[in-house]
Amino acid sequence: MRKLSTILAADIVAFSRLIGADEEGTLNSLREMRVELIDPLIQQYHGRLANTAGDSLLIEFSSAVEAVRFSQSLHQKVASRNEGVGREAKIEYRIGINVGDVMTSGDDLLGDGVNVAARLEAMAPTGGTILSRTVRDQVRDRLELNLADLGEVTVKNIARPLRAFQIMRDGEKPIRPPKAKTRRWPQLVAAAAIISILVGGGMYWHKQTTAFAPVDPANMAYALPERPSIAVLPFKTIGADKSQEWIGDGLTESIISTLSLSPNMVVIARGTSLTYKKRDVEIRDVATELGVRFVLSGSVQSVGENLRVTAELSDAIEGQQLWSLREDGGTEDLFAIQDRISQKLFAELQVSLTFGENARKLTTLAGDFDAWSRHIEGLAEFRKFSPSGHSAAMAIFRALVDQYPNRPLPNLMMGWLHWQKAILGFSEDPAGDMAKARRFSVRTLEISQIGEAYILEATLNLYAKNYEAAIEGVDKALKLAPGSADVHASGGYAKSHSGEPAAGLALMLRSLRLEPAYQQWVPTEITRTYMKLGKFSQAAEMARADLKAGGNYFFAKQNAHSALAAIAVFEGRMNDAELEVSQLLKINPQFTTTNLILGPLRVYKDQEFVQKFAGALELAGLPK
Numbered sequence: 356m357r358k359l360s361t362i363l364a365a366d367i368v369a370f371s372r373l374i375g376a377d378e379e380g381t382l383n384s385l386r387e388m389r390v391e392l393i394d395p396l397i398q399q400y401h402g403r404l405a406n407t408a409g410d411s412l413l414i415e416f417s418s419a420v421e422a423v424r425f426s427q428s429l430h431q432k433v434a435s436r437n438e439g440v441g442r443e444a445k446i447e448y449r450i451g452i453n454v455g456d457v458m459t460s461g462d463d464l465l466g467d468g469v470n471v472a473a474r475l476e477a478m479a480p481t482g483g484t485i486l487s488r489t490v491r492d493q494v495r496d497r498l499e500l501n502l503a504d505l506g507e508v509t510v511k512n513i514a515r516p517l518r519a520f521q522i523m524r525d526g527e528k529p530i531r532p533p534k535a536k537t538r539r540w541p542q543l544v545a546a547a548a549i550i551s552i553l554v555g556g557g558m559y560w561h562k563q564t565t566a567f568a569p570v571d572p573a574n575m576a577y578a579l580p581e582r583p584s585i586a587v588l589p590f591k592t593i594g595a596d597k598s599q600e601w602i603g604d605g606l607t608e609s610i611i612s613t614l615s616l617s618p619n620m621v622v623i624a625r626g627t628s629l630t631y632k633k634r635d636v637e638i639r640d641v642a643t644e645l646g647v648r649f650v651l652s653g654s655v656q657s658v659g660e661n662l663r664v665t666a667e668l669s670d671a672i673e674g675q676q677l678w679s680l681r682e683d684g685g686t687e688d689l690f691a692i693q694d695r696i697s698q699k700l701f702a703e704l705q706v707s708l709t710f711g712e713n714a715r716k717l718t719t720l721a722g723d724f725d726a727w728s729r730h731i732e733g734l735a736e737f738r739k740f741s742p743s744g745h746s747a748a749m750a751i752f753r754a755l756v757d758q759y760p761n762r763p764l765p766n767l768m769m770g771w772l773h774w775q776k777a778i779l780g781f782s783e784d785p786a787g788d789m790a791k792a793r794r795f796s797v798r799t800l801e802i803s804q805i806g807e808a809y810i811l812e813a814t815l816n817l818y819a820k821n822y823e824a825a826i827e828g829v830d831k832a833l834k835l836a837p838g839s840a841d842v843h844a845s846g847g848y849a850k851s852h853s854g855e856p857a858a859g860l861a862l863m864l865r866s867l868r869l870e871p872a873y874q875q876w877v878p879t880e881i882t883r884t885y886m887k888l889g890k891f892s893q894a895a896e897m898a899r900a901d902l903k904a905g906g907n908y909f910f911a912k913q914n915a916h917s918a919l920a921a922i923a924v925f926e927g928r929m930n931d932a933e934l935e936v937s938q939l940l941k942i943n944p945q946f947t948t949t950n951l952i953l954g955p956l957r958v959y960k961d962q963e964f965v966q967k968f969a970g971a972l973e974l975a976g977l978p979k
Contacts, residue, residue, distance in 0.1 A: 402415060853960055
């Protein structure tokens with residue numbers, strides 16, 4: 356159903372930093388704030404809480420006046436509550452308010468009206484509020500407000516410019532909103548035509564932005580790391596021949612892999628970077644969404660056997676492009692081009708160049724650039740953790756092993772695939788597949804000592820219940836690949852279940868920072884590790900977020916409902932526990948506690964926890 360509503364979007368400033376500094380204290384403060392401040396204010400101003408995601412709120416009001424009054428009261432009460440609290444522990448909100456068309460879906464609100472409110476909130480200062488023009492028009496004669504007209508602002512994913520107004524506080528200056536971009540299509544087309552002639556008939560066109568609105572680290576979705584942090588955007592393919600896209604994909608992957616070798620950098624992982632492949636994004640938006648200072652972008656143009664690769668490094672905090680680079684050559688020169696770009700990045704970010712020589716090595720681990728592109732495709736299928744994904748990945752990597760029997764990456768992935776086949780129940784001979792996985796693991800390490808191979812070895816030792824060897828393998832992998840999201844995620848999984856849950860949890864949480872578009876099995880293992888540590892509120896929050904996120908991981912919803920059911924039993928909420936089990940059985944009517952004990956939990960060193968988990972599910976009504 357569609358309707359016109361007043362939407363207030365609120366978000367906690369620097370939530371990730373607060374959680375990183377004091378997770379338990381921050382979550383306790385949030386719960387207290389909800390009970391003591393937010394819920395009473397929502398009731399006082401006749402609002403309805405539509406969506407919440409831990410650090411954010413979406414509230415519907417029937418009146419714009421009431422929404423603004425709520426925002427002002429919330430800021431005042433939060434400021435009073437923060438008196439005497441150190442800056443590192445202060446919980447502060449920023450707020451955006453809009454009147455617009457929305458669509459209801461159950462208790463949720465969707466649509467353009469919601470998106471506008473969220474974008475206004477994102478540009479609001481700490482402790483401040485930004486209004487859309489429709490809200491300003493409804494409240495200006497009814498409330499005494501000092502408003503600053505920010506003019507027309509352009510925000511992400513909203514086609515038209517927005518007129519925005521900032522509620523000013525004593526001594527405050529208006530924010531500097533992002534400016535709308537001007538387009539000079541005739542000049543660009545003419546320039547493109549000239550360049551097309553110069554490069555021999557193939558068009559080369561690259562838009563270079565040398566300055567843009569700086570990003571305030573306080574507005575980033577994640578706390579800005581102290582170490583140099585970078586996101587590498589997918590290199591775009593210029594020209595009509597889309598069959599050449601693998602060149603840009605391979606180049607992107609290689610640069611990310613090279614940079615992640617450095618322990619002195621935070622490098623956003625490939626999975627997250629590739630989510631930007633089909634999106635037209637601005638540098639400042641990428642930096643804000645991922646919490647990084649530097650962004651590398653680029654393009655690849657191929658004309659026959661000739662290539663032109665461009666790359667630009669931008670500093671989002673300074674709001675400027677640091678350098679641009681153009682390399683010409685043939686497909687046989689891709690490794691050299693990749694090396695030069697990687698080394699220039701290391702030099703710019705003041706990181707040791709000793710890793711630069713590994714750029715060629717990392718890409719050639721797969722065989723060649725064509726093999727690397729097929730590796731990427733197969734990896735995406737493997738990560739679906741589904742029967743169809745497994746089958747597709749197996750076909751790709753079996754062919755790669757046949758073609759490149761002495762390259763480590765195809766052998767490594769065949770090891771992972773046989774492990775996956777055994778643990779997901781696709782195998783007619785699980786013990787035989789585990790043995791095959793072990794042989795491929797040994798073969799990979801004979802070819803090359805890479806961190807990812809030690810993670811496979813550690814995982815296989817976990818499933819063989821050789822817990823000390825599993826932990827030792829994780830430590831070796833981390834030394835060899837200290838910036839790898841995969842190593843942190845899988846290594847955290849292995850350590851958690853080998854008897855070091857606190858260390859494992861830290862690694863898995865770190866993997867979420869390295870790859871915000873994380874693999875979908877990771878929340879399940881974080882949830883269970885929180886449970887092992889007795890942190891039930893954090894476990895429940897992670898499980899609910901996993902349910903809300905959806906995705907295509909085969910067992911995600913089943914695992915989340917089982918965790919929420921057990922937690923409810925532990926906390927004495929039997930009605931809630933029985934409801935979660937009923938939802939679980941709708942997803943998988945054949946599921947039993949025996950499935951759990953003999954399935955994913957059989958490898959846990961802490962079998963006392965396993966029995967406690969299974970016993971709770973039995974009490975909630977899950978068949979034994």
